[in-house]
Amino acid sequence: MDLGIHNKVALVMGAGGGLGGAIAKTLAKEGAKIVVADINPDALASIESALKSAGAEVLALQWDLSDLSVIDGNIAAIESHFGAVDILVNNTGGPPPTPAFGQPSEVWSKNFQLMVLSVIAITDRVLPSMRERNWGRIITSTSSGVVAPIANLGISNALRLSLVGWSKTLSREVAREGVTANVILPGRIxxxxxxxxxxxxxxxxxxxxxxxxxxxxxxxxxxxxGTPQEYADVVAFLASANASYVTGTVQRVDGGLLANI
Structure with missing residues (x-):
C-alpha cells in the first residue's frame, strides 16, 4: 500500500529510543524525509547512521525537550534543510516511577515542561505552515496509563492524560484545514x-x-x-494520506491489554 507520504517531511521526537527509532525507520521506508531528534547524542548518531545506510534522507538534531528556547531555532533549521514539517511525531521520554502522592512541586513542574509544554510548543510552531498547505499530521505518543492508570507511575498517568484533552481539542480546531491530530498509546511494547x-x-x-x-x-x-515495529506501523498509517478521515482519536496498540471499551 502506498501511504502517500513520499517526500513529506517527518519530525520524530525521541527518535533514539526503541519506539521513536522504529517510527523513523518505517516512515523513511515510505519515502519521507526524516528529521530525528533526541537528547542522547550516541542514540541519535546510531539512528542517523541506520537511516542513512538504508538510503533515507535524514537530518539529526540533538534536542533537549526541557529547553523551550531551542524550539524556534531547531524548526528553522529543519525548514532551511528540508522545508516545512508535514508530519510531527510527539514522542517524549517517561518520568521516573513514583507514586502520585508526595512528589515535590519542582518535580511536577520539570516533567510538565518536558512532557507537555514542549509538545504543545513544538506543535504550535509547525502548525501554521500545515494549515497554510492544507495538509498535516500530528501524532502524539502517550501511554496506556491515560486509559487505565498504572501503579507507581503517578506523574506519567497525570501528565500524559493532559495531552489527550489537548489533542482532542486541537483536532477540532484544525480539521477543516486538512490537519489531523491523534493520540497513540502503547501497551507493553x-x-x-x-x-x-x-x-x-x-x-x-x-x-x-x-x-x-x-x-x-x-x-x-x-x-x-508487542514489538516496536508493530507500534510504528500504526503510527505510519496515522501519518498517511489514507488516514485523512481519522482525527481526534486515541489509538491503542496493546494486544488487547486494556479491558475497558
Whole structure:
C-alpha cells in the first residue's frame, strides 16, 4: 500500500529510543524525509547512521525537550534543510516511577515542561505552515496509563492524560484545514523503557524480573509483549494520506491489554 507520504517531511521526537527509532525507520521506508531528534547524542548518531545506510534522507538534531528556547531555532533549521514539517511525531521520554502522592512541586513542574509544554510548543510552531498547505499530521505518543492508570507511575498517568484533552481539542480546531491530530498509546511494547519498569517493579517488590515479566505477559490477551515495529506501523498509517478521515482519536496498540471499551 502506498501511504502517500513520499517526500513529506517527518519530525520524530525521541527518535533514539526503541519506539521513536522504529517510527523513523518505517516512515523513511515510505519515502519521507526524516528529521530525528533526541537528547542522547550516541542514540541519535546510531539512528542517523541506520537511516542513512538504508538510503533515507535524514537530518539529526540533538534536542533537549526541557529547553523551550531551542524550539524556534531547531524548526528553522529543519525548514532551511528540508522545508516545512508535514508530519510531527510527539514522542517524549517517561518520568521516573513514583507514586502520585508526595512528589515535590519542582518535580511536577520539570516533567510538565518536558512532557507537555514542549509538545504543545513544538506543535504550535509547525502548525501554521500545515494549515497554510492544507495538509498535516500530528501524532502524539502517550501511554496506556491515560486509559487505565498504572501503579507507581503517578506523574506519567497525570501528565500524559493532559495531552489527550489537548489533542482532542486541537483536532477540532484544525480539521477543516486538512490537519489531523491523534493520540497513540502503547501497551507493553518491548523496549528499554519497559525493561526498566519491569526491573524497577521487581526491585520494589523483591521479586525476580522474569517473574514480573511473566505475570505482565499473562495479562495480555495475545500472550506476549508487542514489538516496536508493530507500534510504528500504526503510527505510519496515522501519518498517511489514507488516514485523512481519522482525527481526534486515541489509538491503542496493546494486544488487547486494556479491558475497558
Amino acid at each position: 518491548s523496549t528499554d523503557r519497559i525493561r526498566f519498569l519491569d526491573e524497577a517493579k521487581a526491585k520494589r517488590e523483591g521479586r525476580d524480573v522474569n517473574d514480573v515479566s511473566a505475570q505482565s505477559t499473562e495479562s495480555i490477551p495475545v500472550g506476549r509483549y
